[in-house]
Amino acid sequence: MDRMLDISGDLPKRLRQCxxxxxxxxxxxxxxTVAEMAEGAGVKPSAFMRFCQVLGFSGYSQMQRLFRENYSQNWPDYSTRLEKLRESGAGSPSALLAEFIEAGRHSLENLVKTIDPRTLDAAIKMLAEAQMVHIVGMRRAFSVAAYLAYAFEKMDVPTMLHDSVGKLDSRHAIRRGDAVIAITFAPYTHETVELADVARRAGAGVVAITDSLASPLRPVTPLLLTISEADFGDFRSLSATLSLAMALVVSVGTIRRA
Structure with a gap:
């Protein structure tokens, strides 16, 4: 994946689609299959095979084996996670609390390593200068998005939360000079990525809060704030993400009131 990210900007159009x-x-x-991947990327299978070879693989099968190893380690569903906790005997409330506190501590320690100070400064500058801050985050990210909307309001920062309640489409409210905070973690939410891309095409700035440099938000914005949250029993903490959200709000509020 690192190799793909390093060369993606120099690839021809069809290979960049891949x-x-x-x-x-x-x-x-x-x-x-390679045909299904090619169809999804909007290219011919031969182009997808060339893409595999550019990455250094002998062909699609070799590339697929690598991704299958990662796929086998994906997050299980919630019923499976609870069953694993029961089997481990970690079910007492006090024991669970201690474990989640420890996971949160690890997440906060990792935050210092994953956030680039220059990217953070640039993101805060963009948000502070924006006419309106739009916020989008679905599913697991919604609690962070809701907090940001609440806290920015308290800082007197014009803010709009895009939550898709009632399937209302508010994308047309995004204007040039606005900024969007898009929050999504694997498995990434299509609606969040789509709104971020709409904002970019409308001339608005985009700040991404996500968990990987391979996030689908990477092609949308260079302002990628990546967070590695620790987990316990496959339940991931939001400690680091909320700490980052607080830092964004307070920093932006301080600049705008200066």
Whole structure:
């Protein structure tokens, strides 16, 4: 994946389509044929085979084996996670609390290593200068998005939360000079990525909060704030993400009131 990210900007159009599709759908490789992957990327199978070779693989099968190893380690569903906790005997509330506190501590320690200070400064500058800050985050990321909307309001920062309640489409409210905070973690939410791309095409700035440099938000914005959250029993903490959200809000609020 690192090799793909390093060369994606220099690839011809068709091969770049392959790279973008793989970055957005890494799990598809493990269970799809080369024809299916090519169709998803909007290219011919021969172009997808060339893409595999550019990455250094002998062909699609070799590339697929690598992704299948990662696929086997994917997050299980919630019923499986609970069953694993029961089997481990970690079920007492106090024991669970201690474990989640420890996972949160690890997440916070990792945050210092994964956030680039220059990217953080650039993101805060963009948000502070924006006419309106739009926020989008679905599923697991929704609690972070809701907190950001609440906290920015308290800082008197014009803010709009895009939550798709009632399937209302508010993308047309995004204007040039605005900024969007897009929050999504694997498996990435299509609606969040789509809104971020709409914002980019509308001339708005985009700040991404995500968990990997291979996130589908990478082609949308260079302002990628990556977070590695620790987990216990396959339940991931949000400690680091919320700490980053607080830092964004306070920093932006301080600049705007200066």
């Amino acid at each position: 790279a973008d599709f793989v970055a957005a759908n890494p799990d598809r490789i493990a269970v799809s």
